Structure formats: C-alpha cells, structure tokens
Amino acid sequence: MGTEDCPLCGAPMEVRNSAPCEQCGGDPESLDRFGARDQTYHLVRVLGGAELILCTGCMLDFGSLDPNFLGLPVGTPYGFEHMEIVREISAPAIRADNYCPECEYRLKFLRFVKEVRSPADG
DSSP: OOOOBOTTTOOBOEEEEEOSOTTTTTSHHHHHHHHTTOOOEEEEEETTTEEEEEEHHHHHHGGGSOHHHHTOOTTOOOSGGGOEEEEEOSSOOOEEEEEETTTTEEHHHHHHHHHHHSOOOO
16 A cells, blocks of 8 residues: 555655544554454445444544534534444454544545535536
8 A cells, every 4th residue: 555645635644554433543542442342333424425434433423523624514414413324344454544644534534524525516
C-alpha cells in the first residue's frame, strides 16, 4: 500500500494498522478496544446512501460531528437516528490503511467527508 496526500488538507498520509471503524480506527485507543473485543462494527448508510463501517461508539456519536466539517446545511438530520444499519461485520480484522496525522482520520472516512461536502451532480 502506498501513501498519498490527504483528500481534505493535502498533508502526506502515513500507513498504520487500523481497527475496522472507518472513522476512529486509526486511533491507537481504537486498536486497544479491538484487541480487548470491546467493540462491534456495523456497515451503515448515512446522508443519502453513503456507506461506512462504524464501531458502536462512532455510530452513537455520529450526530456530534460538526455539520460545518461535513459541509452540511444547518438543520440537516445526520445522527444515529437517521442512519440505516445494513449489517454487523461478522469477522472484523486489523488492516493497514492510510491515515492523516493532521485530520486524524483514516482515508476511507476522509473520502466520505469529501464526497458529502461536494456530492456528484446527478
């Protein structure tokens, strides 16, 4: 896996082992929770169909993300109560992924944010 620049801030990304959660999985504490088997992970759909794998904590806390960071208009519903749980991840595993040390997120989540900020014209 090669590194690339962050799609949001342009900083060079680093490769690091990550827990399955595409939001917090690059955080060392997330790896600790994975090792202790303290998390479950689900594939969810949010904000018009975008899919992410999130741990239970990030699912429940999703609505506390700054709507400005996500590029959402004021009043856009996007918290846990507005997400569709597709399925539980049955065999979660640690994987190497690109991680932005400036934004502090995994590449998959950064791409999700970029997509939400500027959805494709349809």
